[in-house]
Amino acid sequence: MARLDRYILAQLLRVFGFFSLVLVSVYWVNRAVRLFDQLISNGQTMIVFLEFTALSLPMLIRTVLPVAAFIAATYVTLAMLRSSEIAVLQAAGVSPVRLARPVVVFGLIVTAFLTLLMNLLIPEAHSELSKRQNELAQNVTSSLLRAGVFQHPAEGVTFFISEITPEGVLRGIYLSDARSQMQRIDYTARTALIVPDRSGPKLVMIEGQAQLFDQTSGRLSVTGFGDFTYDLSILIGPAGRGRSVDELTTAELVSPTEELLEETGASRAEFRFVLVSRFVEGFSAVAAALLGYAALIAGGFSRLGFWREVALAVVLMAFLQILTNTLAGPAMQNVALAWLGVVPIVLGVLISSALLWWAARKRRPIPGGAT
Numbered sequence: 165m166a167r168l169d170r171y172i173l174a175q176l177l178r179v180f181g182f183f184s185l186v187l188v189s190v191y192w193v194n195r196a197v198r199l200f201d202q203l204i205s206n207g208q209t210m211i212v213f214l215e216f217t218a219l220s221l222p223m224l225i226r227t228v229l230p231v232a233a234f235i236a237a238t239y240v241t242l243a244m245l246r247s248s249e250i251a252v253l254q255a256a257g258v259s260p261v262r263l264a265r266p267v268v269v270f271g272l273i274v275t276a277f278l279t280l281l282m283n284l285l286i287p288e289a290h291s292e293l294s295k296r297q298n299e300l301a302q303n304v305t306s307s308l309l310r311a312g313v314f315q316h317p318a319e320g321v322t323f324f325i326s327e328i329t330p331e332g333v334l335r336g337i338y339l340s341d342a343r344s345q346m347q348r349i350d351y352t353a354r355t356a357l358i359v360p361d362r363s364g365p366k367l368v369m370i371e372g373q374a375q376l377f378d379q380t381s382g383r384l385s386v387t388g389f390g391d392f393t394y395d396l397s398i399l400i401g402p403a404g405r406g407r408s409v410d411e412l413t414t415a416e417l418v419s420p421t422e423e424l425l426e427e428t429g430a431s432r433a434e435f436r437f438v439l440v441s442r443f444v445e446g447f448s449a450v451a452a453a454l455l456g457y458a459a460l461i462a463g464g465f466s467r468l469g470f471w472r473e474v475a476l477a478v479v480l481m482a483f484l485q486i487l488t489n490t491l492a493g494p495a496m497q498n499v500a501l502a503w504l505g506v507v508p509i510v511l512g513v514l515i516s517s518a519l520l521w522w523a524a525r526k527r528r529p530i531p532g533g534a535t
Contacts, residue, residue: 168258180233220293222285229281233456245461260523264457267457271449274450279443309328320343322338324337324338332357337356353372365396369394370390373386407427414439417438434496445505448488448509484508484512491508
């Protein structure tokens with residue numbers, strides 16, 4: 165690689181590393197605040213919180229890297245324009261297309277990392293995170309069974325236990341379910357037990373009553389019972405949950421069996437879309453870096469600033485992201501349309517090529533010696 169390429173690539177990687185760290189930190193703090201409130205309020209330890217945040221990092225990095233590549237390419241190109249480095253290089257005969265070579269190499273480096281991340285680290289992180297979430301959901305003693313505390317495991321649900329015996333018997337139960345806008349049900353029971361079940365844990369209340377208040381008529385109905393079973397899985401998640409498509413290995417996505425389709429509840433179109441995304445989505449870093457570079461280089465040097473070129477780059481990047489989200493729906497519904505995931509990337513490269521062609525055309529020598 166020429167010295168010029170190494171110089172530009174070094175700047176791109178340096179700025180990329182800085183902005184990647186900043187963006188990951190911002191995303192991580194935003195997620196960590198919500199996760200901290202959710203886990204700590206449910207009686208979990210700080211170790212569990214750190215474990216969950218660590219497992220969520222690969223997914224955050226996947227989201228951030230293409231954006232960081234775009235910012236790095238835009239920032240470095242803008243700095244070289246302001247310092248007249250690009251003007252000097254072009255005066256020496258270096259074309260805008262030639263200057264794009266280190267940008268493409270930079271994008272391919274980020275693409276290689278993203279592809280590795282999406283095919284190895286992210287499926288494993290998804291699987292481990294789902295496993296830990298399922299374990300915590302089934303650990304009713306730590307998440308729900310706290311004596312003398314009014315808890316709200318779900319919106320509209322209030323749960324209270326007066327006492328928990330060493331044998332695990334619950335005494336003085338109060339459970340209010342106001343999730344329905346039509347009615348509210350309050351359960352009270354002298355004792356209760358937690359009974360495991362394949363579909364999720366059940367709360368078996370003994371010697372109690374149910375008070376049903378009809379919101380429309382204003383009538384209150386009271387019913388006594390010897391024992392009553394309440395499904396806790398609607399509050400803490402069902403047991404025995406199958407894997408999701410994101411947890412599967414790439415090899416399993418290639419030719420899904422009927423057992424995998426049934427386990428995940430996903431269609432063959434979703435399998436194909438996720439498979440294509442794992443190999444194609446990484447190239448969004450190339451498209452993003454080229455867009456950031458090409459949008460600025462097409463404007464050339466200006467003493468009035470480069471805000472229009474920067475705005476163009478941001479608008480184009482936002483357009484491609486919107487297009488990606490729009491095409492994901494049809495691609496996940498039809499196996500034959502899985503290739504739609506490639507469209508935003510190809511379009512981004514084509515737009516960048518058009519901008520580079522325009523930049524080269526503007527600097528083409530005109531007969532008579534003028535430029």
